[in-house]
Amino acid sequence: MNTLQLAVADGMTIAKRNALKIRRAPDLLGGVVMLPIVFVLLFTYIFGSMINLPGMSYGEYLLPGIFVMTIVTSGQITGYTLTQDLQKGIFDRFRTLPMSPSAVLTGQTVSDVIMNLTSMTTMALVGLVVGWRIHTSPFEAALGFLMLMVFAYAFSWVTATVALALRTPEAFNNVATILSFPLTFLSNAFVDSARLPGPLKPIAEWNPVSTLVQAARELFGNVSPAMPAPTAWPLQHAVPVSFAWSVVLLVVFVPLATRLYKRAVSR
Amino acid sequence: MPDAIVAEGLAKRYGDVVALDGMDLSVPAGTVFGLLGPNGAGKTTTVRILTTLLKPDAGRATVAGFDVVRDAGRLRGHIGASGQYAAVDDHLTGAENLEMVGRLYHLGVKRSRQRARELLERFDLTEAADRPVQGYSGGMRRRLDLAGALVANPPVLFLDEPTTGLDPRARASLWDVISELVAEGTTVLLTTQYMEEADRLADRIAVVDHGHVIALGTADELKDQVGGDRIELSVTSAADLETATRTLAPLAVGDLQSDATTLQVTIPVAGGAAALTKALGHLAAERITVRDAGLRRPTLDDVFLTLTGHQADEKTKETVR
Numbered sequence: 001m002n003t004l005q006l007a008v009a010d011g012m013t014i015a016k017r018n019a020l021k022i023r024r025a026p027d028l029l030g031g032v033v034m035l036p037i038v039f040v041l042l043f044t045y046i047f048g049s050m051i052n053l054p055g056m057s058y059g060e061y062l063l064p065g066i067f068v069m070t071i072v073t074s075g076q077i078t079g080y081t082l083t084q085d086l087q088k089g090i091f092d093r094f095r096t097l098p099m100s101p102s103a104v105l106t107g108q109t110v111s112d113v114i115m116n117l118t119s120m121t122t123m124a125l126v127g128l129v130v131g132w133r134i135h136t137s138p139f140e141a142a143l144g145f146l147m148l149m150v151f152a153y154a155f156s157w158v159t160a161t162v163a164l165a166l167r168t169p170e171a172f173n174n175v176a177t178i179l180s181f182p183l184t185f186l187s188n189a190f191v192d193s194a195r196l197p198g199p200l201k202p203i204a205e206w207n208p209v210s211t212l213v214q215a216a217r218e219l220f221g222n223v224s225p226a227m228p229a230p231t232a233w234p235l236q237h238a239v240p241v242s243f244a245w246s247v248v249l250l251v252v253f254v255p256l257a258t259r260l261y262k263r264a265v266s267r
Numbered sequence: 268m269p270d271a272i273v274a275e276g277l278a279k280r281y282g283d284v285v286a287l288d289g290m291d292l293s294v295p296a297g298t299v300f301g302l303l304g305p306n307g308a309g310k311t312t313t314v315r316i317l318t319t320l321l322k323p324d325a326g327r328a329t330v331a332g333f334d335v336v337r338d339a340g341r342l343r344g345h346i347g348a349s350g351q352y353a354a355v356d357d358h359l360t361g362a363e364n365l366e367m368v369g370r371l372y373h374l375g376v377k378r379s380r381q382r383a384r385e386l387l388e389r390f391d392l393t394e395a396a397d398r399p400v401q402g403y404s405g406g407m408r409r410r411l412d413l414a415g416a417l418v419a420n421p422p423v424l425f426l427d428e429p430t431t432g433l434d435p436r437a438r439a440s441l442w443d444v445i446s447e448l449v450a451e452g453t454t455v456l457l458t459t460q461y462m463e464e465a466d467r468l469a470d471r472i473a474v475v476d477h478g479h480v481i482a483l484g485t486a487d488e489l490k491d492q493v494g495g496d497r498i499e500l501s502v503t504s505a506a507d508l509e510t511a512t513r514t515l516a517p518l519a520v521g522d523l524q525s526d527a528t529t530l531q532v533t534i535p536v537a538g539g540a541a542a543l544t545k546a547l548g549h550l551a552a553e554r555i556t557v558r559d560a561g562l563r564r565p566t567l568d569d570v571f572l573t574l575t576g577h578q579a580d581e582k583t584k585e586t587v588r
Binding site: 010021098 | 315318319320321322340341343344346347348350354356358359363368370371373399412415
């Protein structure tokens with residue numbers, strides 16, 4: 001086997017390990033399956049019953065936002081697992097093996113894809129039960145899910161970077177919670193970002209979460225012609241900009257996480 | 268016999284803390300070498316360098332003929348390492364843990380599975396093989412971790428404090444396993460802060476303090492450096508202690524120590540058991556009640572105390588990792 005084949009094989013071995021861990025750990029499984037269900041039901045019934053939108057139900061408007069919010073939240077599992085492994089010395093064992101050094105991070109992020117697929121499927125199914133519908137062609141819908149998964153993969157590398165910089169599960173959890181709330185709420189996930197006051201408006205409009213939510217709404221057809229079209233540039237070109245964001249995150253955070261991993265383990 | 272492990276002048280510092288300061292080692296193939304020292308002496312840092320986890324600031328080292336820095340990649344196929352923090356996955360079963368290691372050694376699916384079962388059997392873990400490691404006892408975890416280090420049958424094995432924190436029975440069972448491995452020809456470098464462990468397992472022992480070797484030899488050679496036999500006896504009153512000290516002084520071949528709080532006298536002697544009989548005879552003639560008496564060979568604890576001026580298990584410093 002050549003180096004690349006070895007790296008892929010080792011990455012798969014690590015991914016399998018992480019997938020087994022998530023399946024056996026009730027706390028992680030809760031984050032992957034239960035939390036998305038709770039999100040969909042809570043937001044749909046609490047806010048959906050209070051808020052009316054012209055030409056569409058708030059529930060339908062909301063679900064793409066919940067998809068993206070869940071990506072941001074479950075990305076934290078990546079970081080949490082990494083910091084736990086760092087503390088337990090398991091990486092030392094890995095590093096004395098003749099395995100590909102990149103496999104730890106690729107394996108981790110690949111298993112996150114499996115995890116994200118699980119939570120995305122759960123949310124979509126629960127969403128369909130409570131009245132969410134896809135109004136576009138199967139191709140556009142598939143592109144929508146693909147786009148969300150690609151972004152989720154890229155976002156795993158962001159949380160991995162933060163985790164490797166902070167190193168302990170406690171520090172990571174604190175920072176991740178503090179960052180993820182503004183990231184998801186200062187966006188168009190729950191409200192129309194164009195109607196936010198003062199400086200919050202441009203921040204929300206240029207937040208990548210907003211772009212992704214807008215793109216998902218377009219690809220699933222969860223938009224109403226009766227509502228004003230977005231005026232901010234990234235929201236006007238939401239689908240290509242979403243993919244571009246994923247590429248940018250990967251280009252920046254893959255090397256950064258790799259470097260921090262090397263630094264974190266060689267102490 | 269060629270040396271399986273050679274280290275010359277290894278140095279490593281973490282900021283202001285000097286972890287290693289000119290560490291020299293040579294371990295002949297097929298022998299057990301004990302690195303003995305307190306926490307923070309540099310044992311773990313040495314093992315981390317020799318197992319390619321850490322690059323030294325200065326010096327060089329080869330293991331199984333491979334340079335630990337230049338040939339790190341190839342070396343990893345020839346070593347096994349088991350640490351003081353059992354590196355096993357709680358949520359995976361014992362079998363899954365070992366199979367994963369086999370896959371990462373690139374043994375292939377079938378061979379990995381087969382090797383995992385062999386090792387589980389050997390380490391008496393067959394019954395627990397398909398249970399998540401979460402429910403394992405401390406001793407079982409260590410055995411599984413050691414099994415993980417043996418998956419690829421490495422010729423050189425590093426054991427970093429393999430029995431720290433284990434109860435005496437688990438410790439004894441791990442010692443048996445290690446002895447078996449050595450009988451099969453594996454070279455072992457073992458770090459420990461337990462004298463008993465080094466005494467029991469190691470062919471040669473290096474006493475380490477402040478990042479370098481301060482004494483080297485077999486357990487017996489090290490004990491001889493401290494001196495020969497000694498009589499230890501305790502009496503029942505302070506007056507008896509004084510009489511005993513005076514009476515036995517002519518027998519001593521070195522400094523006689525008497526401790527007023529424990530009512531104990533320690534007398535370095537020559538002539539072994541005959542000296543003890545003689546001493547007890549003198550004391551009987553003085554009508555002194557002896558509560559306890561014995562002839563003692565120096566332990567490695569004495570060696571350590573003599574060489575470093577502090578006890579080996581003194582936990583004054585944080586472990587430097």
